[in-house]
Amino acid sequence: QVQLVESGGGLVQPGGSLRLSCAASGSIVAIRRMGWYRQSPGKQRELVSHITSTGSTNYTNYADSVKGRFTISRDNAKNTVNLQMNSLKPEDTAVYYCYADAVLGDGLQYGYWGQGTQVTVSS
DSSP, X not given: OEEEEEEOOEEEOTTOOEEEEEEEEXXXXXXXXXXXXXXXXXXXXXXXXXXXXXXXXXXXXEOTTTTTTEEEEEETTTTEEEEEEOSOOGGGOEEEEEEEEEEOTTSOEEEEEOOOEEEEEOO
């Protein structure tokens, strides 16, 4: 099995910054894609950003609402992914979930979620 542990959420004022981190552990052969989703009350879970590794190249994707403000990065050797969030807005308030597509010893790929970390942007 694979465990994803998130950290870095909290309360920040509008215009402030936070950095989320997620570490994957377990019987992992490789992680192709890691990313972040978020869910606010009454809304569906939505993609924030993901980063896909193919060999030595990482490809990133961002939701339009966070482009230019959020930056995703990963350390393939450590199976970690980070989300640097700048210029935060009240509408960024949500529970943020880490996600990973992990290949296990059976050669198959499975999707895993973290437990979520609360981000609140408020004055």
